[in-house]
Amino acid sequence: MTIGPAHVVAVARDDAHRFTKPTRDSIRLIAGLGVEGDAHAGALVQHRSRQRTGATAPNLRQVHLIHAELLEELTGRGYDVAPGGLGENVTTRGIDLLGLPVGTRLRLGEEAVVELTGLRNPCTQINGYREGLMKQLVHRDASGEVVRLAGVMSIVVTGGVVRPGDPVDITLPAGAPHPLQAV
Template identity: 30%
Template sequence: MGKVIAICTSAVRGVQKTPVQQAEFRVDWGIVNDAHAGHWHRQVSLLSADKIAAFREKGADVAPGAFGENLVVEGFDFRALPVGTLLRCGTVLLEITQIGKECHNHCEIYKAMGDCIMPREGVFARVLEGGTIAVGDEMVLVPRTAPRPWQAAVITLSDRSARGEREDKSGPAVAARLRENGCEVVEQLLLADDAAALKKQLVRLCDQRQLDLVLTTGGTGFGPRDVTPEATLAVADRQAPGIAEAIRAASLVITKNAMLSRAVSVIRGKTLIINLPGSPRACMESMDVFLDTIPHAMALLRGGQPDA
């Protein structure tokens, strides 16, 4: 059980937030009149009170809202809670959607202290049930009554599509197929064939969003700009080669060109990453191979009991 120590809001982004005594939380929006509210996954930000206290002991003069956080709560180590955790505070129900964040431009706290706790200790949530939260209210963890849907992201790698010269048909087709099979596709990205950009997004999706599945399409051939397998292997904790091998084996029945695929399948944290070919048709044929099998794999990665 935790206790709300401070509630903070701001009218614009990129500034420190100001403490208020209470705030209204709106479903699938966030805090009314807060700049970070909206139809996205980072509607509400939370920080543990003890993390702020430990930072103050280093000599930092920080007040509630200094890190841009909405809620300061004692009694929880938010960083240790997985994505999907449910938090109840009165009538308000929050679901944690992201752990930590990337710091694009160092804030004034970092410039003064050489450190900032928000990028590694802050968590983000969306509002599932609305209401009002006031300073002093209790917050509790709520067990799920049903498993959370599988969450996935789709990344298209294509220089031409990224430049707007060609429509990306593969990414939307892959996302639609996942939704048809019960997955919640939380992000669709279109990137140029750039290893650094792909590695950055894979790390974010696996570590911060803690997704179950990431599918990439494109960049798996012999071309000099085809770097998807190398970027994928660079972020892997473990390899899962059987999936890529099964796709190649099935594809060889259709075309001998399948032997030229360099696609890989790996695991980072609790996320399964699978490379797919670039064409929509080849993507669908590849997904035919593994869609019925990977729920078992994703259940194992979540740490729960796999389906029989």
């Protein structure tokens, strides 16, 4: 296991379109597709709600990442949420995922590299998992702006195996940073 601020806590995948994903000992990322064996893997949109309106759009949601600190915060508020519980593929620790700009690359372990495409725009299925959880993950700030806390989405740039304990290295994009928007 890696000791340090930026590392993988858990990995998850599911071959069916279910809300939660079971954690695994490892997952394999495939460049341009996503997590091998996951229902959301593919070059084109795989999320059912998005297929109805844009089935030929590129899949910008190949790998879903959430920071473990969020899960702990939710548990502290009475919402018991374990890794994989919100459908994420990779749970990290020590990274402000939500504060990173579009185009940030994360090297997960020795080989795999994902590039952040945007914020997860969660759906109301979250309330079916834990009643009232949606309000904890999406709300408006004091200025009326929508705040999304349900993790980030990415595409796979370089494939490889990812395991709990793997280090995470961050490479920011060149140029002026652009904040993540919902994808």
